[in-house]
Amino acid sequence: MRERAVVREVGLRDGLQSLKEMMPTEAKIGWLEAEYAAGVREIEVSSFVPPRLLPQLADAESVVRYAQGLKGLNLSVLIPNLKGAERGFALGVSAMNFVLSVSDGHNRANVRRSTEESVEELRHVVARCRAQPPDRRPRVACVLATAFGCAIEGEVPEDRVRRIALEAAEAGAGEIVLADTVGYGNPAAVKRLFRRVMADVAPVPVCAHFHDTRGLGLANVLAALDAGARAFDASLCGLGGCPYAPAATGNIVTEDLVFMLEAMGFETGIDLERLLEVRKILAANLPGVPLMGAVAKAGIPKNFPARRSARAAA
Amino acid sequence: MRERAVVREVGLRDGLQSLKEMMPTEAKIGWLEAEYAAGVREIEVSSFVPPRLLPQLADAESVVRYAQGLKGLNLSVLIPNLKGAERGFALGVSAMNFVLSVSDGHNRANVRRSTEESVEELRHVVARCRAQPPDRRPRVACVLATAFGCAIEGEVPEDRVRRIALEAAEAGAGEIVLADTVGYGNPAAVKRLFRRVMADVAPVPVCAHFHDTRGLGLANVLAALDAGARAFDASLCGLGGCPYAPAATGNIVTEDLVFMLEAMGFETGIDLERLLEVRKILAANLPGVPLMGAVAKAGIPKNFPARRSARAAA
Numbered sequence: 001m002r003e004r005a006v007v008r009e010v011g012l013r014d015g016l017q018s019l020k021e022m023m024p025t026e027a028k029i030g031w032l033e034a035e036y037a038a039g040v041r042e043i044e045v046s047s048f049v050p051p052r053l054l055p056q057l058a059d060a061e062s063v064v065r066y067a068q069g070l071k072g073l074n075l076s077v078l079i080p081n082l083k084g085a086e087r088g089f090a091l092g093v094s095a096m097n098f099v100l101s102v103s104d105g106h107n108r109a110n111v112r113r114s115t116e117e118s119v120e121e122l123r124h125v126v127a128r129c130r131a132q133p134p135d136r137r138p139r140v141a142c143v144l145a146t147a148f149g150c151a152i153e154g155e156v157p158e159d160r161v162r163r164i165a166l167e168a169a170e171a172g173a174g175e176i177v178l179a180d181t182v183g184y185g186n187p188a189a190v191k192r193l194f195r196r197v198m199a200d201v202a203p204v205p206v207c208a209h210f211h212d213t214r215g216l217g218l219a220n221v222l223a224a225l226d227a228g229a230r231a232f233d234a235s236l237c238g239l240g241g242c243p244y245a246p247a248a249t250g251n252i253v254t255e256d257l258v259f260m261l262e263a264m265g266f267e268t269g270i271d272l273e274r275l276l277e278v279r280k281i282l283a284a285n286l287p288g289v290p291l292m293g294a295v296a297k298a299g300i301p302k303n304f305p306a307r308r309s310a311r312a313a314a
Numbered sequence: 315m316r317e318r319a320v321v322r323e324v325g326l327r328d329g330l331q332s333l334k335e336m337m338p339t340e341a342k343i344g345w346l347e348a349e350y351a352a353g354v355r356e357i358e359v360s361s362f363v364p365p366r367l368l369p370q371l372a373d374a375e376s377v378v379r380y381a382q383g384l385k386g387l388n389l390s391v392l393i394p395n396l397k398g399a400e401r402g403f404a405l406g407v408s409a410m411n412f413v414l415s416v417s418d419g420h421n422r423a424n425v426r427r428s429t430e431e432s433v434e435e436l437r438h439v440v441a442r443c444r445a446q447p448p449d450r451r452p453r454v455a456c457v458l459a460t461a462f463g464c465a466i467e468g469e470v471p472e473d474r475v476r477r478i479a480l481e482a483a484e485a486g487a488g489e490i491v492l493a494d495t496v497g498y499g500n501p502a503a504v505k506r507l508f509r510r511v512m513a514d515v516a517p518v519p520v521c522a523h524f525h526d527t528r529g530l531g532l533a534n535v536l537a538a539l540d541a542g543a544r545a546f547d548a549s550l551c552g553l554g555g556c557p558y559a560p561a562a563t564g565n566i567v568t569e570d571l572v573f574m575l576e577a578m579g580f581e582t583g584i585d586l587e588r589l590l591e592v593r594k595i596l597a598a599n600l601p602g603v604p605l606m607g608a609v610a611k612a613g614i615p616k617n618f619p620a621r622r623s624a625r626a627a628a
Contacts, residue, residue: 184617
């Protein structure tokens, strides 16, 4: 029996929202379907933010409706506030990821509120969730952006992250996501913070959202694994980053994450060869956008477990 | 007091030997000097292989002679056999890295010998070293290539790696380097093998040589750190890889490794900002060669320890 590790695809939200290119709804649906067929069962499919702010995700409702038809898919949608949550209630989505920044400066830049005001907003969201009929009551995760540092404020004190995480859990978040939004994290900080926050908010699970901005994405995953985390956000082709800094990378690469976890002996439920095929959809629909991914370039090695068992079975 | 971690630059050997481009001796010396000035004190400066096989390193003697003039620099040279060692004795080099492949197929492809024959050759090299006058007696490390898998043979059994490592240590190697030559390693395998080999060959130190072929290079460093390793090979700009596969990456990137170690609280003795400046020498002298490196692209973050202390001092 291999231990499970969960990979959550966030490219359809975090990846696309950072691009100036628009992906047609049909292509998003093709991407969603292909990842589902490869075995991915956790996908953040879009974001309920005002379409004038993120025109790339203006088709959120259509994408959500399609995803709701995929059996066994745990879809979620990002929300920045109660207004976003209302769109989720209207569609009957089963999970929403409420995002706030631990750094006050970053939160104000993002949603024009202090972090404390966002925590208060989370309380309203949870209260409204609880007012829904039981069969339409979504789970709410709380994503703590800039948990490892902030491009505006620099260091973000660990005690502040722990306090906000605890407040979010006490507010009723069913999951805490520690997000290294700008790639300021390092494995020592990751291991320490995950251990502490996990102890603080238990039994609420703590998940990891890492960017590969400074090349430490997968090392940070390893540190979070060591601390006991078992769920990780990632983006196909490492899509994301900043449209104005072509060389900056976005989220950690889903394919490379799956490769690392499976090579280490974890079970992700994802077929890596099929997942690599999904890259073609992005290549065809996002011409000119750099697609990251080391395994896609170098190929799956001969000692990869799935290859070994295929040879053993032959 | 921060704990020390040693970064050894191998780009002048492993990086350059994989390129079809030739770097002029003057540029190599400029590179060497600039890294030395940035605080790098361990550099593998070249390889004593026949110049007809590696014309890129035909100037080994000139580069070694220059490096020998840099006070406090621990320079080393790769050798594949006794003939290479003789070139080292002639120059009075203080350290040589004898390389053999744990995979028999890879060793035969590389040096037309079985692995066992290479271990026997190592014994001759050590015997010849011991016959040198005490002040000209070089240290000999043994690099175990394909220690985590082989592109020819696939899996390389852990027991075989342990046996060869022990034979090399018993032969008199003063250091064992476990090398993931083709990027087949993963953090679970790295941690397990380092722990075991370190226990087997103690007190002989065990160092790590990782390639970033499949994106796991720095995660593998973290796993080796966890096992207790404190010395790591890396290549400026991640130079290396295969000249016939433009997208394949080479060694882990020195700059990113230094960033990770320092961010985690280790002391490398290397000034990251100055190290990043050295990239310009490679950019100027290797036009068209892709230069890797996440920190170089994204910049040093505001929460980096050296930046914090600079601000505190201001």
